[in-house]
Amino acid sequence: MAYVIKKTGVLIISLVLISLLAFLAFQIIPADPTTKILGTDYTPEKAEALREQLGLNDPLPARYLNWLKGLISGDPGISYSYFMPVKEVMQGKIQVTAALSLFSWVLVMLFSIPMGIILARFQGGHLERTGIVLNQVFMAVPPFFLGMLFTYLFGLVLQWFTPGGYVPFSAGFGKAMGYLFFPALAIAIPKAAKTAKLLRSSILNEMNKDYVRTAYSRGNSRWAVLRDHVLRNAMLPVITYLAMSLADTVAGSIIVEQVFALPGLGRLLLSSIGNRDFPVAQCIVVIIAFIVIFMNYLADIVTQYVDPRVRLN
């Protein structure tokens, strides 16, 4: 329990630090939103009034605290490009990215665990050799290229899905998830290949340990040893890795959303960076950063729960 409390403390400190860093990062950039918002309407007096209204004249620490307060209460400021609350600009977009990342994360697990086990189980055979070569290639494919191949093959040639035809969740959960399948797959495959490789070597590592030899000596088959003894231990590093890879699938979505024209955070992040709409960019970066930190935290807690040895360290 003390461990959880300690980790939670670290979590909160990290979150505050990250929010500060994200805030400062976007303060470095010289950008005066008033010219952008006012456009041809610009006069120095109007600009001054607007700066006052947006709180840009406050000292830096006050602006940070205001922004943090807004962020926590769900009102992270005003978009410079759209001059409406950031919350409204982001409306509906978090769900798309969240669904896509989670979906691909689930796919990573569905593919990687059986694949890793099979590769370890058939160590030395032809199946393993072919599997490993394929695995290496999959690890090297950029998700956005995979997305393009899927668009061509399954979208244009076979017409299994409609490129660009994303349907929002309001039109039905099944339909939306159906469209998200190929984007999720494109993100998941390279990630799953890496995870499978990790699981395989983790298993092979365990197989050399004493307790495995003992198990063998009792006349258990390789499969039985693997299933009953090795897997639990071999999964430990993989669980940590999987927890952390949710962050990677979120990052993967940023790119793959472009390929499939998904109205998620990725497109918004890119355009807000391009348009120097920093309240929006800042908010998205912080959201993703929070997810990363939180997943690392969860990974720590889960590992500790599954493997009491960690507690001793």
Place this chain on the structure above:
Amino acid sequence: MKHYLKDKNFKAGLIITGLMVLVILIGLFWTPYDPNAMSGSEKLQGPSAAHWFGTDNFGRDIFSRVVQGAGATFLIAAATVAIGLVVGLIIGGLTGYYGGLLDEILMRIADSILAFPSILLALVMIAILGKGKYNIILALGLLFIPSFARIVRTEVAKQKNTDYVRNAKLMGAGDMRILFIHIMPNIIPVLLSSVAIGFNNAVLSEASMSYLGMGVQPPDPSLGRMLSEAQGYLFQAPWYAIFTGVAIILLILGFGLLSEGMGGE
């Protein structure tokens, strides 16, 4: 070096990377066509004897452009890794050798940076620096520092307590001399593997950023940017995207195998 050659991964990686580098080197002096020569009458042609990989929407020879683009991507990756490696060596070397509070703080920072998806950080950096070839090198280079620093630090800390270092100290060698003349050569094997994986990551990151329009800008060549252009012609000219994509995969795969063969990730 020799014992690496027994490793199948290393051999495969060496062959793939070697071939790519060879093609890139030849491409510096000769390509079948001028990669930038446009031709209104030869747009979007399929692969043929005249145009091995076909032509793009401006009638440019895709093979020549892929070779040029691979060269550009390779150079960007090399520059990126160089920045990460040099700065990483200095920071990692010093913190590993001296230890202490600064070491603790720097490594904590490195860890938290490493926990983040690099593409997100690269986007933030580009937001600050602006787009373009040199900024993408700088942004990715800075992002690569922590991982190199981390590895160097661990190795240096290990070597610090070995006999030969103690001997050198007894003989009155200065800290800098010990660090850079005695210790550094011994961590090269470990570094080589990290350099390979660094190349692997750099190629992927550059391609991703340029695909998103946040990296290399036209007319500078880049495989990632070509891929984003190719996307609009997927139906008419799928070969455009496929050949470009395969070139990216080969670069990434080659370095990945090399790193693995040298006992990396």
Place this chain on the structure above:
Amino acid sequence: MKKRFVAVLLALAMVLALAACTGNKPGPVDPGTVEPDAPGEPIEGGEISVGLYNDLDASLDPHMSSSSAATREILFNIFEGLVKPDSDGNLVPAIAESYSANAGADEYTFKLRQGVKFHNGKDVTADDVVYSLSRAAGLETGEPLVSDVAGIESVTKTDGTTIVIKLKKPDTEFLAHITTAIIPEGHDPLSEVIGTGPFKFVSRVVQDNIVLEKFDEYWGEPAHLDKVTLKIIENSETLVMSLRGGSVDMAVRLNASQIPTLTNMNILEGSSNIVQALYLNNAVKPFDDVRVRQALCYAIDKHEVIDLASDGYGTALGSSMFPAFGKYFMPELTDYYTKDIDKAKELLAEAGYPDGFEFTITVPSNMKMHVDVAQAIENLLQPVGITAHIDQVEWATWYSDAYQGRKFEATVIGMDAHGVAASDLLARFVSGSAKNFINFNSPAYDAAYNAAVSTIDDAEQTARFKECETILAEEAANVYIQDGASFVAMAKDLGGFEFYPLYVLDLSKIYRTK
């Protein structure tokens, strides 16, 4: 039906004469790849989705968004002015039932149509008109929101249905400018989008979609469709994929190179009605030197650019005027400069750049037509030793930095006209004009332009406007390229699309057939 209301005075005849000249509107032309199926019988109702590669402006205030053509062409369906253009370029009465002008062309009287309703169900009154026009012309603040109506001195209602507009000086083209949207009195369009058009605004998700619905109480010919979803797909590649895949029913202003992919759709070809050019910032080095600008004109063969970037579709231009403007268009300027590399090098050497120079072309990344032209230009400039870098930026950044902030060296973009009035295209090059984003400065031009707009003699005016066009060509203000071909892709069961000689997408005419 519209003709019933036409009551025009002599002073306005010239406007209509002009419109008649533009009657040769581009009709459906087969670009050679697709045979458009004859549209079947219209059926009422149904919904479609239209792909847009530009998100609309942040503000849908019809008086604010007077600058982004992409926004205006959508707002055309939601808002109406006293008059509005039809697909022949004629100005037809809309909220006004009839109009007249005095002989001096500085006072216009409008009679309001009865029974016109706002989308919120309220009737349009004279007070709404006075409010809207005063707001747009900035009569109270002194700062006009819409430059078209900046010439208004006063707007008064003389009775419940009559509006009198006094101008600061005579303007024979005023009618083309009075298409400015009428909104409810006291209403702030930022809070709610309320107009009188055939479609009403329902909802908007930024960078994703805008939903319009048929307005049942529309005064005129009602829309065929019940609902239109505008889907924002800023990546032109993805837009083509979406059309190809069938998730979007229609898109306008496509590039020739995007068409061969769309074998599943009907393709119509028209013209974009824009002046696409490599616009040069005349205030920055080296473009402040006319010889450098001319060198660029000699180096860049516009016909070659059209071949490379637009597959040969598009009308080459030589000045800031396109063919839909009929009598104002001067085809003889098109090849004022013909490709001559030696001449270009000579001019560069004279200007002090014997080895060429480097510059940056800023171009909105979502507009493939302009990005492709920029790439072709970059290529054609290499032989004279000029290196062009292409900076692809987000549309909003292009608009705020390059256009409004004038922070650019060169840009490829298209300029359109709000109405069929020559001044719409030419006013921006008067020195000191707020729209003069290229910082063009020519006393001769200013004189010719002022002479054109102060006369009420049509022949004199036309001659003066032509003088303006000639000066733009001579001074090589910009490297003029083309009025790009505009392809419209529609699902095979859609019909009713009409090309306008303006930058307009009229959704009310579109119908489903099956």
